[in-house]
Amino acid sequence: SDNASGGGRSGALSPAPLTGDVQKIDVNPPKGTRDFPPEDMRLRNWLFNNFKEVSRLYGFEEVDFPVLESEALFTRKAGEEIKDQLYCFEDRGNRRVALRPELTPSLARLVIQKGKSAPLPLKWFTVGQCWRYERMTRGRRREHYQWNMDIIGVPEVMAEAELISSIVTLFKRIGITESDVGFKVSSRKVLQEVLKCYSIPENLFGKVCVIIDKIEKIPLDEIKKELKASGVSQEAIEELLQVLSLKSLTELEERLGSSGEAVADLKQLFALAEKFGYYEWLQFDASVVRGLAYYTGIVFEGFDREGKLRAICGGGRYDRLFSTFGADDIPACGFGFGDAVIVELLKEKGLLPELGLQIENIVCALDVDLQGAAATVARILRDKGQSVDLVLENKPLKWVFKRASRINAQRLVLVGSSEWQRGMVGVKILSTGEQYEVKLDDLN
Numbered sequence: 230s231d232n233a234s235g236g237g238r239s240g241a242l243s244p245a246p247l248t249g250d251v252q253k254i255d256v257n258p259p260k261g262t263r264d265f266p267p268e269d270m271r272l273r274n275w276l277f278n279n280f281k282e283v284s285r286l287y288g289f290e291e292v293d294f295p296v297l298e299s300e301a302l303f304t305r306k307a308g309e310e311i312k313d314q315l316y317c318f319e320d321r322g323n324r325r326v327a328l329r330p331e332l333t334p335s336l337a338r339l340v341i342q343k344g345k346s347a348p349l350p351l352k353w354f355t356v357g358q359c360w361r362y363e364r365m366t367r368g369r370r371r372e373h374y375q376w377n378m379d380i381i382g383v384p385e386v387m388a389e390a391e392l393i394s395s396i397v398t399l400f401k402r403i404g405i406t407e408s409d410v411g412f413k414v415s416s417r418k419v420l421q422e423v424l425k426c427y428s429i430p431e432n433l434f435g436k437v438c439v440i441i442d443k444i445e446k447i448p449l450d451e452i453k454k455e456l457k458a459s460g461v462s463q464e465a466i467e468e469l470l471q472v473l474s475l476k477s478l479t480e481l482e483e484r485l486g487s488s489g490e491a492v493a494d495l496k497q498l499f500a501l502a503e504k505f506g507y508y509e510w511l512q513f514d515a516s517v518v519r520g521l522a523y524y525t526g527i528v529f530e531g532f533d534r535e536g537k538l539r540a541i542c543g544g545g546r547y548d549r550l551f552s553t554f555g556a557d558d559i560p561a562c563g564f565g566f567g568d569a570v571i572v573e574l575l576k577e578k579g580l581l582p583e584l585g586l587q588i589e590n591i592v593c594a595l596d597v598d599l600q601g602a603a604a605t606v607a608r609i610l611r612d613k614g615q616s617v618d619l620v621l622e623n624k625p626l627k628w629v630f631k632r633a634s635r636i637n638a639q640r641l642v643l644v645g646s647s648e649w650q651r652g653m654v655g656v657k658i659l660s661t662g663e664q665y666e667v668k669l670d671d672l673n
């Protein structure tokens with residue numbers, strides 16, 4: 230409704246007369262990015278607090294890194310989409326920099342930087358915004374937040390089992406069960422063992438994995454063409470594609486034999502899954518390779534069983550990443566869990582939490598010369614740990630009640646002249662309408 234100052238929301242000033250040169254700005258965020266107004270921020274905080282609580286339960290330490298990194302951290306030559314869509318530029322110091330597209334390289338950088346002052350094993354987690362620059366033709370987002378958990382310095386499959394366990398714990402906390410989602414699990418050592426039979430050079434491995442990761446996204450002929458162009462023989466391609474269609478560990482063992490590391494690692498993981506209590510969440514799927522070049526062993530991704538959504542999370546072992554940064558290799562594994570697909574899944578399942586604003590008190594002076602008294606009441610309540618919305622303006626009571634309802638305040642504390650003289654304030658419990666006076670010292 231219009232107010233005294235003519236139109237617009239209450240309290241807004243009428244716009245200053247536009248001089249010729251003031252342009253009305255675009256109030257939307259840049260393409261592909263999101264604002265988080267209060268109701269969206271409550272959902273984000275609820276999700277991130279679950280990420281952080283699970284990380285705490287698993288004894289992980291929180292770390293953080295700049296969103297801006299040297300471009301060199303991400304310039305891997307394996308044809309990854311993440312590299313093609315790098316949000317990179319030259320800064321004013323002529324340095325090549327990039328908005329990070331993922332968190333693992335930053336984590337590896339910090340581990341190397343810390344060296345022996347960070348004794349292994351390290352269990353680190355972070356929740357950070359990641360970026361990509363994608364032609365808006367596809368209208369996809371350019372930023373999302375990822376929860377990452379990484380275990381550095383543990384070569385055993387126990388590390389991957391622990392990481393998957395932490396994700397299962399997260400899912401359970403937010404109401405997702407094994408009937409809603411599962412994990413497709415494989416190992417890149419499957420590909421390695423096949424490629425080794427065809428003497429494919431090691432340095433092609435990452436590139437081959439990146440191509441194969443697209444197997445469900447682009448036509449098979451395109452996959453074969455890219456593999457051929459990368460130097461993989463026709464015979465090797467045929468063998469690869471056959472192995473990738475295997476859907477059981479038994480088939481895999483029949484194909485590769487039981488002496489290889491791939492079968493041993495995967496058998497170990499499934500055995501541990503039994504002990505961790507999430508065996509029903511896992512399924513072997515040889516076609517899972519993930520799209521990051523640096524994975525070297527077990528890889529996994531969380532998927533929705535209805536098949537409507539993109540991967541919910543993904544991760545794996547990366548035992549050779551550190552040497553690509555010029556350091557000694559350290560065995561490592563980790564995962565990324567984005568903030569977007571999971572919300573789509575919760576919406577699908579009707580599991581979005583009700584997260585209304587809840588303020589304990591709204592405190593209001595009944596006339597303007599009691600504003601100071603109202604501030605004192607607010608301080609007393611806040612010192613007791615109570616939330617207070619202090620009415621800052623001189624408003625009619627009708628306006629105060631309307632605001633109290635909008636901010637979902639539990640009680641209204643009224644500072645009136647006669648009560649204040651007697652060291653009292655008025656209280657109204659807004660859910661019941663109950664109304665009473667109370668001594669200021671007894672206000673709890």
Ligand SMILES: Nc1ccc(Br)nc1
Binds near residue numbers: 330372
């Ligand atoms: N890597 C990456 C970054 C940002 C988004 Br949105 N998706 C993937």
